Each structure stands twice: as C-alpha cells, then as structure tokens.
Amino acid sequence: xxxxxxxxxxxxxxxxxxxxxxxxxxxxxxxxxxxxxxxxxxxxxxxxxxxxxxxxxxxxxxxxxxxxxxxxxxxxxxxxxxxxxxxxxxxxxxxxxxxxxxxxxxxxxxxxxxxxxxxxxxxxxxxxxxxxxxxxxxxxxxxxxxxxxxxxxxxxxxxxxxxxxxxxxxxxxxxxxxxxxxxxxxxxxxxxxxxxxxxxxxxxxxxxxxxxxxxxxxxxxxxxxxxxxxxxxxxxxxxxxxxxxxxxxxxxxxxxxxxxxxxxxxxxxxxxxxxxxxxxxxxxxxxxxxxxxxxxxxxxxxxxxxxxxxxxxxxxxxxxxxxxxxxxxxxxxxxxxxxxxxxxxxxxxxxxxxxxxxxxxxxxxxxxxxxxxxxxxxxxxxxxxxxxxxxxxxxxxxxxxxxxxxxxxxxxxxxxxxxxxxxxxxxxxxxxxxxxxxxxxxxxxxxxxxxxxxxxxxxxxxxxxxxxxxxxxxxxxxxxxxxxxxxxxxxxxxxxxxxxxxxxxxxxxxxxxxxxxxxxxxxxxxxxxxxxxxxxxxxxxxxxxxxxxxxxxxxxxxxxxxxxxxxxxxxxxxxxxxxxxxxxxxxxxxxxxx
Numbered sequence: 001x002x003x004x005x006x007x008x009x010x011x012x013x014x015x016x017x018x019x020x021x022x023x024x025x026x027x028x029x030x031x032x033x034x035x036x037x038x039x040x041x042x043x044x045x046x047x048x049x050x051x052x053x054x055x056x057x058x059x060x061x062x063x064x065x066x067x068x069x070x071x072x073x074x075x076x077x078x079x080x081x082x083x084x085x086x087x088x089x090x091x092x093x094x095x096x097x098x099x100x101x102x103x104x105x106x107x108x109x110x111x112x113x114x115x116x117x118x119x120x121x122x123x124x125x126x127x128x129x130x131x132x133x134x135x136x137x138x139x140x141x142x143x144x145x146x147x148x149x150x151x152x153x154x155x156x157x158x159x160x161x162x163x164x165x166x167x168x169x170x171x172x173x174x175x176x177x178x179x180x181x182x183x184x185x186x187x188x189x190x191x192x193x194x195x196x197x198x199x200x201x202x203x204x205x206x207x208x209x210x211x212x213x214x215x216x217x218x219x220x221x222x223x224x225x226x227x228x229x230x231x232x233x234x235x236x237x238x239x240x241x242x243x244x245x246x247x248x249x250x251x252x253x254x255x256x257x258x259x260x261x262x263x264x265x266x267x268x269x270x271x272x273x274x275x276x277x278x279x280x281x282x283x284x285x286x287x288x289x290x291x292x293x294x295x296x297x298x299x300x301x302x303x304x305x306x307x308x309x310x311x312x313x314x315x316x317x318x319x320x321x322x323x324x325x326x327x328x329x330x331x332x333x334x335x336x337x338x339x340x341x342x343x344x345x346x347x348x349x350x351x352x353x354x355x356x357x358x359x360x361x362x363x364x365x366x367x368x369x370x371x372x373x374x375x376x377x378x379x380x381x382x383x384x385x386x387x388x389x390x391x392x393x394x395x396x397x398x399x400x401x402x403x404x405x406x407x408x409x410x411x412x413x414x415x416x417x418x419x420x421x422x423x424x425x426x427x428x429x430x431x432x433x434x435x436x437x438x439x440x441x442x443x444x445x446x447x448x449x450x451x452x453x454x455x456x457x458x459x460x461x462x463x464x465x466x467x468x469x470x471x472x473x474x475x476x477x478x479x480x481x482x483x484x485x486x487x488x489x490x491x492x493x494x495x496x497x498x499x500x501x502x503x504x505x506x507x508x509x510x511x512x513x514x515x516x517x518x519x520x521x522x523x524x525x526x527x528x529x530x531x532x533x534x535x536x537x538x539x540x541x542x543x544x545x546x547x548x549x550x551x552x553x554x555x556x557x558x559x560x561x562x563x564x565x566x567x568x569x570x571x572x573x574x575x576x577x578x579x580x581x582x583x584x585x586x587x588x589x590x591x592x593x594x
Contacts, residue, residue, distance in 0.1 A: 122150020
C-alpha cells in the first residue's frame with residue numbers, strides 16, 4: 001500500500017518518452033511533473049473503491065438470482081442453460097464455453113412478453129364505420145373495452161347531444177347560437193367554438209380553455225373538434241372542403257330509413273327568426289307545421305346502431321376483412337319495390353353503396369335467404385363509379401389509389417374483354433378465409449361464386465387479382481400459356497418483394513382451380529406512390545399482350561414518365577367509364593408485325 005506498482009511506472013515512463021519524441025521535450029517535462037504530483041495513496045484508494053463496489057454488486061446479484069421467478073431466470077432469458085460446460089463446434093474452430101459466461105444466442109420467447117389483444121367494440125372501429133372510411137380498427141388489451149379514438153368519439157357524441165338538448169329547450173338560445181356561429185358569411189370551427197362558449201352553463205367536460213386553440217400547435221383539442229364536427233352533421237354545416245371520416249360515416253346518416261325520410265316539400269323553410277322548436281326530425285315547426293330540417297345526433301346514432309346490427313346479422317359473410325388499410329367493406333342490399341319483383345331475377349336493382357352515399361336500412365325489407373348466393377353468381381356484375389373527388393386525385397403525385405378506383409378500373413377491363421376474369425375484393429375474401437382452399441370450400445358449401453370457379457377452369461380465361469396489403473399494391477395474373485397455367489406476380493417495390501411473393505404463393509396454393517407455375521417478374525422500381533396505377537398498368541399489359549413476361553417488362557421499362565402515364569391511363573378510363581385504347585401501349589399489347 002502506498003507504492004505505485006512498477007508496471008504502472010513503466011507505462012507512464014514509456015508514454016512520457018513517446019510524448020517528448022512526437023511533440024517536444026517541454027511537453028514531456030510538464031507531463032512528468034504532473035505525474036509526480038499525484039499521490040500514490042489517493043490513486044490506490046480509488047482503485048480499491050472501484051474493486052469493492054464491483055464485489056458488492058456481485059454479492060447482491062448472487063443473493064437476488066434465487067428469488068427471481070422461473071421465467072426471469074438467466075437460463076430462460078438466454079435461451080439455454082449454462083450450468084454445464086458445452087463444446088460448440090464452429091466451421092472455423094471449436095471453442096469451449098466456461099460456466100458462468102453467457103454466450104450470445106437467440107433469446108427464447110418469454111411468457112412475460114406475450115400479450116393477448118382483443119378487437120375494439122367502439123363506434124369508430126365497427127365494420128360499418130370502417131367500411132365508409134380509410135380508418136383501420138384498433139385492438140385493446142381488455143375485453144370488452146374501447147380504444148382511445150372510440151372513447152373520444154363517445155364523449156364527443158354525449159357533448160353534442162347535451163348541447164342539442166339545451167338548444168331545443170329554448171328557441172331564443174337556439175337562435176343566439178346559430179347567429180353566433182354564422183357571425184360572417186362563412187361558418188368556421190372558430191365561430192362554432194365561440195357559440196358553444198356562449199352557452200350557460202357549459203356542457204361537461206368543456207371548460208373555457210378547451211374552447212380555445214392551443215398556443216403550441218394552434219389547434220383545438222381533439223374532443224372539441226370532434227364535437228364541433230358532430231354538430232355540423234346536425235345543422236348540415238360545412239366547415240372544410242374535404243370531408244373527414246366522421247362526416248363520411250356518421251354525419252351523412254340523415255333520414256336514411258323509410259319512417260324518417262321526409263320529402264323536400266315537407267321540410268320547414270322558415271326564416272332563422274322563426275327557428276324550429278326541436279332538433280328532432282320527427283317534430284314539427286311551431287309556425288308552418290312542417291318537419292324539422294335538422295337531424296339530431298341522437299337520431300343519427302340510432303340510425304347507425306340499427307344499420308350496424310342489421311349488417312352484422314345479415315351480411316357477416318359478405319363483409320371484407322378489416323385488416324386491409326385501404327378497403328371499405330361492401331354493403332349489398334336488395335330493394336323490393338312491389339310484389340312483381342323476383343329475387344332470383346338477376347336484372348333487378350342491386351346496389352353497392354359506399355361513402356358518401358346514404359345507406360338503405362334493410363331491417364324493414366324482407367331479405368331472401370338466397371340473396372348473397374344470387375349476388376355472387378351474377379354474370380357481368382357492374383361496379384359503382386367512384387366519386388369525382390376520388391377520380392380527380394388519381395393524377396396527384398404521391399397519392400395512393402383507393403380500392404374502389406382500382407376495382408372500377410378492372411371491372412371496365414373485364415367488361416371490355418371477355419377473356420379477362422375479375423372478381424371484386426377476391427384477395428380480401430381469400431385472406432379472410434385463411435387460404436384459397438378454405439375459401440373455395442366455404443363458397444362451394446354455401447353455393448357462392450360458382451360462376452368464378454367454372455370460369456377458372458377454362459383455358460381462355462385470364463384471372464386478375466389486384467392486392468392491396470400494408471399500403472402497397474401488387475397484382476397476380478393467371479393465364480394459360482403453351483400447355484400449362486402460369487401465375488405472374490408483378491411488384492413495383494423491391495423491399496419485401498420476395499416475402500410478399502412467398503406469402504401470396506402460400507395463400508393461393510392450389511392444385512385444381514388456381515393451379516399454375518408461379519413466376520416473380522422483374523421489378524421496375526416505382527418513383528413515387530404510384531403502385532396502384534402501376535398495378536393497373538401491369539394487369540392490362542399481362543392480360544392483353546401476347547409477348548413473354550420478360551419482353552413485356554422490357555417494353556414497359558423503355559416508357560418515359562411511367563408514373564405519370566400510368567396515372568393518366570387510369571384516370572382517363574375511369575372518368576370515361578369505358579375502355580379507351582392507349583396509343584403508347586400498342587407496342588406492348590399488340591403483336592409485332594411479321
């Protein structure tokens with residue numbers, strides 16, 4: 001003690017020598033002077049404290065390990081036991097593992113990391129809400145429970161109902177509220193928030209600060225904005241050019257049932273100085289006696305719950321799985337106008353309703369037991385044209401095409417060419433069933449899609465299956481070439497392409513109806529989010545071109561501005577509603593002159 005080890009002194013001397021050689025003798029001299037000022041006792045004391053601390057930690061660890069549960073033991077976390085020495089034979093050398101030294105290995109799955117999740121039962125995660133929007137359902141850790149999004153929406157609906165009850169109780173309050181909201185020619189979220197702040201008392205859980213924009217991001221709290229959006233649905237106010245998910249799925253449910261559907265002539269048109277006495281559409285104006293032009297939140301909530309219950313009872317097998325981010329489930333209704341209608345006649349009116357169209361409630365209509373079977377087996381079934389807003393967005397840069405746009409495009413293609421076989425949302429149904437074989441088994445038992453299965457066996461049919469998974473579009477094309485069936489997988493993104501190819505090959509594995517040799521086509525990388533338009537382009541080229549796949553992709557690769565041209569092609573065909581020949585595609589889809 002008190003003496004610096006000779007080894008340490010030699011190291012210091014060697015370092016001082018190199019310091020003087022590389023720099024200057026003055027640096028060496030200054031360093032040695034500072035070193036000699038270091039007290040040996042202080043240095044050794046620091047080393048002793050460090051060693052003692054390490055010993056205490058080791059002793060504490062030794063006493064702590066026996067008290068841990070079995071699933072937290074070092075052997076369980078490491079994935080292997082270390083009580084006995086093991087010999088690991090490597091390709092380069094053999095190495096002995098000594099006891100007590102943990103070797104890097106793949107950790108095993110621990111029970112503490114395993115959690116069970118349940119589907120959210122709230123309003124914004126319901127099938128009906130998801131079917132009209134691009135939202136995805138959330139999961140929760142407890143059952144039954146709701147996610148934060150649904151909880152916020154439930155609270156906003158309660159606040160909106162409370163505000164509407166206050167307004168309906170007194171015409172003067174209602175008149176003041178509407179005049180305050182319409183303080184200028186254009187209504188805005190700020191004016192509505194100011195009108196709510198004028199109410200006395202304020203509906204819970206509102207406070208004066210919650211009705212003001214935050215100073216950090218200059219936005220209203222999400223509860224406030226959701227409540228204001230709900231009130232806009234009641235008064236038919238429009239505060240933005242682009243509708244939100246709440247507008248599409250909830251606010252547009254106005255007078256959707258037969259008993260709540262007044263005619264335009266029966267609606268009150270009195271001046272604002274004589275407002276209707278109630279926000280319930282079933283009530284009448286105290287001046288003109290006509291029905292109220294408003295649809296209260298409570299009424300829309302009742303309509304939504306009625307439609308949701310009817311959809312879950314009647315169309316459970318027809319809805320699209322909720323895991324698809326861009327899918328909106330298809331709701332099919334059969335309307336009986338008179339007694340002469342026959343449900344087996346395929347010429348009757350069958351509508352697929354989607355946002356923002358109004359729903360028809362099927363509860364008051366007789367639903368035949370074979371309705372779904374008739375719908376799935378209808379020949380040349382047409383697709384509803386997407387909204388103009390969706391069609392205008394096709395040519396926008398970095399805009400991903402929606403499911404209904406891609407479906408409408410391939411429906412037009414199948415109607416224009418008899419050899420093209422396309423079924424809407426086929427991938428969603430197959431993935432929901434778990435596999436192609438299980439999907440065929442279920443449909444065969446129930447008598448669904450018999451026309452599709454018959455057409456798949458014909459050699460002249462070319463089956464197209466667009467796939468939207470994890471915000472990315474790919475496509476499968478099955479056609480008979482030479483003397484065998486070929487299944488082409490076309491992708492426009494290299495990252496994860498091999499995994500997607502293996503995944504869909506396993507999902508559609510079949511030796512009968514969907515048999516064929518799988519081929520992964522050469523990838524031409526996308527330059528922006530044009531994967532949906534590229535999937536449409538690839539489907540057209542592989543369905544109509546007589547050339548081999550390699551020649552098709554080489555010809556596509558030579559096209560300049562491929563992203564822009566693909567979007568323009570989809571926009572042109574979907575806007576016209578019929579197939580339009582594309583001159584720049586003739587070299588691909590037409591045979592070369594001999």
